[in-house]
Amino acid sequence: MSLHSNTSNGLVCFTNCLLPQEDGSLLLRDLWIDEQRGVILDAQRTFFLRKERPDRTIDLSGNILSPGFLDIQINGAYGFDFSVYDGDDAKYQSGLKNVSANIVETGVTSLVPTIITQEKSMYPKLLSLLRPYSPSGGANLLGWHAEGPFLQLAKRGAHAPPFILSAPDKWHSFEAVYGEHNLAVREDWEMDVASGKSCGIGVRMITAAPEIDGVMDVIEELTKRGVIVSIGHSIASSDIATRAVQSGARLITHLFNAMPQLHHRDPSIIGLLGASPHISPAIPPTVPPTPVSGLPRSAKVPPPPSAKALTQLILSESTAPKIAASDEALSVGATPPMTPTHKAPVRMGSRSEMHLDKGHVAELEFERPFYGLIVDGIHSHPNSVRLAYTAHQDGCVLITDAMPMLDPHLRDGVHDWRDGKRLVKEGVRLYIEGTDTLAGSVVTMDTCVRNFARFTGCSLGEAIKCATYNPAKCLNIENCKGTLRPGADADFVVLDRQGRVVSTWVRGIMVWTSLLNV
Known part of the structure; x- marks a missing residue:
């Protein structure tokens, strides 16, 4: 990478670089930015309106100039845990800044700090500390992701059972936990957070299990208020999961983990990825249907159990075979059998006739959700x-x-965690000491991108899209993050052609580089 500069007019041209497009392709083009405002420019429009050329040109030597990576589910990094607060605001904010300053070496320019299930009195304070913030020289902190406490006990993973709740009072239950001001209408909430130094974007996410009492009834209202609802830590049937998406749920939390595994008669949450746009479920039951085995044909099938009874049934399956390596999906009891006897009927959508043209895709009536993957x-x-x-x-x-x-610089070994527990790090594998239970991840986002390209066989540009444009679109911020559109924030990561991070830029300023000669 070579760099030439004169007296700057604020215009910078990146040249000799591959630019990822929103369809996953890579194009050889120049990119102009205004480093004083930290935004991407329309080169042609800028040239003709301002009648100026960039005073600074940065030759990227054929490397990739990608939008900065977004991580929308991250529990902590660099020794700091977003879920741990000891009453010292300054100490907590210092931890946030430390993560922001260091994570840019992995290509991440924006993140959504995630807190796992807490004692409910902790939420208002933690969420207020996690309001949007853009520390100088580091990644953008976009807001917060509350993973819990309205989760399914049978799929709790690392979440503390005493703090897991239902929502019998529906909306009032959610306000009582998160705080009324944290669930305000989006515009009101963003006006409130704008008083501090922020990136101008307020992201709020909640992971909840839609089958839990009261949760389904608040999804639509949360969505109207600008809160992203994600389905996770759940045993929801396909019908319940579909209804949650129809109500506004937009994401699936860490697909495959902390949910029933795929079954051909009821693919559960995972089945949403293949949801047919023209087959809709009837009004689903309040709890996932459960099988009754060993009954003669003439036997009367009992009604579905209550949510409480179903959870107890799952937790009591102690005779299920043990699995050598467990994770959030397997750490508590066995995955419930997903062969329903109380099958809700399906009905055809409004499609009036079949099409005969090869490659024709009918207009969609059901928008499939986004899904998170730990790669x-x-x-x-x-x-x-x-x-x-x-x-x-x-x-x-x-x-x-x-x-x-x-x-990336932390050595393998045993490390203190919380509640007296310790975690063992072995490469990218992290598990609770004395067990074989996985305890989250230590993989970096740039490694995920490279792994994803290898695992799927997709191009590097398509893998980049899954760490940039797709998460930004999921959060409804694709006009300013995760894209190279004119007017978007000048947050970049320069990658070599093997997907390794060369340098990271936030608001047009280079905040990290692996090169010593720049």
Whole structure:
């Protein structure tokens, strides 16, 4: 990379570079930015209106100039845990800045800090500390992702059972936990956070299990208020998961993990990736249907159990065979059998006739959700990653689900965690000491991108899209993040042609580089 500069007019031209497009292709083009405003420019329009050429040109030597990576599910990094607060605001904010300053070496320019299930009195304070913030010289902190506490106990993973809740009072239950001001209408909330130094984007996400009492009833209202609802830590049937998406749920939290595994008669949450646009479920039951085996044909099938009874049934399956290596999907009891006897009927959509033209795709009536994937080669088998991507390419969002041990410079070994527990790091594998239970990830986003290209066989440009444009679109911020559109923020990562990070730029300023001669 070579760099030439004179007295700057604020215009910078990146040349001799490959630019990822929103369709996953890579094009050899120049890119202009205004480094004083930190935004991408329309080169032709700028030239003719301002009648100026960039005073600074940066030759990227044929490397890739990608939008900066977005990580929308990350629990911590560089020794800091977003879920741990000891009452010291300054200490917590210092930890946030440390993560922001260091994570740019992995190509991440924006992240959504994730907090796992807490004692409910902690949420208002933690969420107020996680309002949008853009520290100088580091990645953008876009807001918060509350993973819990309205989760399915049977799929709790690392979430503490005493703090997991239902929502009997529906909306009032959610306000009582997160705080009324944190669930305000988007415009009101963003006006509130604008008083501090922020990136101008307010992201709020909640992972919840739609089968839990009261959760389904609040999804539509959360969506209206600008909160992204994600389905996770759940045993929802296909019908319930579909209804959640129809109500506004937009994402699936760490696909394959903490949910029932695929079954051909009821593919559950995973089946949303292959949802047919013209077959809709009838009004689903309030709890997932469960099988009754060993009954004669003449036997009367009992009604579905209550949600509480179903959870107890799953937790009591202690005779299920043990699995050598477990993770969030397998760490508590066995995955419930998903062969329903109380099958809700399906009905055809409004499509009036079949088409005969090869390659014709009917107009969609059901928009499939985005889905997060941890592509470390451990949480999901490479074949599973490829299967998901093949089913729904535009919905794929790469996440790290990283723990505080995420640090490319951290040596393998035993590390303190929380509640007296310790975690063992072995490469990108992280598990609870004395067990074989996975405890989140330490994989970096740039590694996820390279792994994803290898696992699926897609191009590097298509893999980049899953860490940039797709997550930005999921969060409804694709006009300013995850893209190279004119007017978008000048947040970039320069990658070599093997997908390794060369340098990272935030708002047009280089904040990290692997090169010593720049």
